[in-house]
Amino acid sequence: MSERIVIGLMSGTSLDGVDAACCRIRGDGNTGRDYDVSVESFVTCSYDSALRNRIETACTDEGTVAEVCSLNVALGTVFADAAAAAAAAANLDLEDVDAIGSHGQTVRHEPNPKSMPVGDDRLRSTLQIGDGSLIAERTGVTTIADFRTADIAVGGHGAPLVPFADLVLFADDESFRVAQNIGGIANCTALPPGSNPENVTAFDTGPGNMVIDGVVEQLTNGDQTYDRDGEIARIGTVSDAILSDALDEDYFRAEPPKSTGREQFGRTYAREFIATCRERDLPDEDIVATATALTARSIAEAYHRFLPQTPDEVVVSGGGAFNPTLVGMLDAELNAPVKTIDEYGIGADAKEAVAFALLAAAALDGVPNNVPSATGATRPVVMGKRCPPS
Structure with missing residues (x-):
């Protein structure tokens, strides 16, 4: 070998x-x-x-x-x-x-x-x-x-x-695992029992940290570039009305295979998201909380729409794994245990x-x-x- x-x-x-x-x-x-x-x-x-x-x-x-x-x-x-x-x-x-x-x-x-x-x-x-x-x-x-x-x-x-890499790191003969990376964009890999390159489902679920980071940076005039430890979102209240409208975006309903990036969910999107929230008089912490909920719920809805069954386990990686507010929201949205990749020996x-x-x-x-x-x-x-x- x-x-x-x-x-x-x-x-x-x-x-x-x-x-x-x-x-x-x-x-x-x-x-x-x-x-x-x-x-x-x-x-x-x-x-x-x-x-x-x-x-x-x-x-x-x-x-x-x-x-x-x-x-x-x-x-x-x-x-x-x-x-x-x-x-x-x-x-x-x-x-x-x-x-x-x-x-x-x-x-x-x-x-x-x-x-x-x-x-x-x-x-x-x-x-x-x-x-x-x-x-x-x-x-x-x-x-x-x-x-x-x-x-x-x-x-x-x-x-x-x-x-x-998800096949190498997480495939299991018994469990249906989802490897969920939350970087700027969030992407998932669904690994059914006995996974191989022919039966894996993977796609970008939508924004990961990108909208959260963009919103925080613009609200703080660049003093902060991200919501450290989810502290701002933790004290905010999610606007269900704005969240529902945001999830009506065509991308979320599109069938895999699909991918997205900064062209769709970058600085302009964050600016428009803030403007929509301001029209409803949301304070800054509610705007950040709603942006964070957008990531969590878009991931959960992608599972419900496009995966064949509820996962036995979700393994989270990427910068989003360091945001306990985001991970908590995702855990609340899913009927499956949510773990971080650190438990598998990889940061x-x-x-x-x-x-x-x-x-x-x-x-x-x-x-x-x-x-x-x-x-x-x-x-x-x-x-x-x-x-x-x-």
């Missing part, structure tokens, strides 16, 4: 910074479920406010090609530095690392652009920046990057990608970085690492472009 040291790199829609997980991965590469992973270290390299603002602007229609081009290089150096920090935290040199798997930073994701002709999937598109070749040169380590495009090339949405904020380490290991083995039942792809493919150092 082979063993590799692989560093996974992830920067999500919350734009907090680069998460880096140094993983020891064992497996022969026959199937995804044959892999075994242990996390040697995990670090987060936060973006400073100037870089975060540049990325956020690049994700909007105000972004320019010149700025995206510049950020592609700038973020490549940030990702390389994060990989070096993860290796050091594991008491390893970069020479000890076999590969790096980098998701990059999504600046645009258009799984269903309005211009797409009916029945023609060829115009789906996505763009992640943080150049893989630059990461490889800065670290001296073969880097696997740009995962999503291979799935889009065979008719998929290019998302979600984490279900491959709640490390999972997506671990996922890209696993995706990179599979790519090196030539093992298909998309899950067509989740992305809508016509067939399994090996995702990720290999960038060797010179």
Whole structure:
């Protein structure tokens, strides 16, 4: 059985910074479920406010090609530095690392652009920046990057990608588990007993922390960028009327496979959400509580609509796992025990970085690492472009 040291790199829609997980991965590469992973270290390299603002602007229609081009290089150096920090935290040199798997930073994701002709999937598109070749040169380590495009090339949405890792980490022969990640966007992977890539259901349920963060940032004029420990939401009262109207959004009723992002639930959405709440004279804490309830209830309603049965267990990861008010709301909405991923030996904020380490290991083995039942792809493919150092 082979063993590799692989560093996974992830920067999500919350734009907090680069998460880096140094993983020891064992497996022969026959199937995804044959892999075994242990996390040697995990670090987060936060973006400073100037870089975060540049990325956020690049994700909007105000972004320019010149700025995206510049950020592609700038973020490549940030990702390389994060990989070096993860290796050091594991008491390893970069020479000890076999590969790096980098998701990059999504600046645009258009799984269903309005211009797409009916029945023609060829115009789906996505763009992640943080150049893989630059990461490889800065670290001296073969880097696997740009995962999503291979799935889009065979008719998929290019998302979600984490279900491959969920199969490795959580599949069980007896229990029906749901792995629920709550990052900027919330996404779930439904794992029936004896899961395999053909019977997994996975999709973005809607906003995770993105609307909550956007609302808090705008209400505090940038003094706070998120609701620490859910303290603001905890003292607020949810407006059922506004929550009901928000859940009438077409996205929530759309059948999987589906994915979403900052284009739908970003800064503009948060601004409009606040305006709607102000029309009903809601105080700030009620606005934050209602935004938090939107995440919890949209997840619960997605389960009721699209999953074949009530889960035996829900495993929460991502930044939302650190918000006890949000986790409590989700627990109240579901008729299933809600646990955090920490109980499985992986930090709640490390999972997506671990996922890209696993995706990179599979790519090196030539093992298909998309899950067509989740992305809508016509067939399994090996995702990720290999960038060797010179």
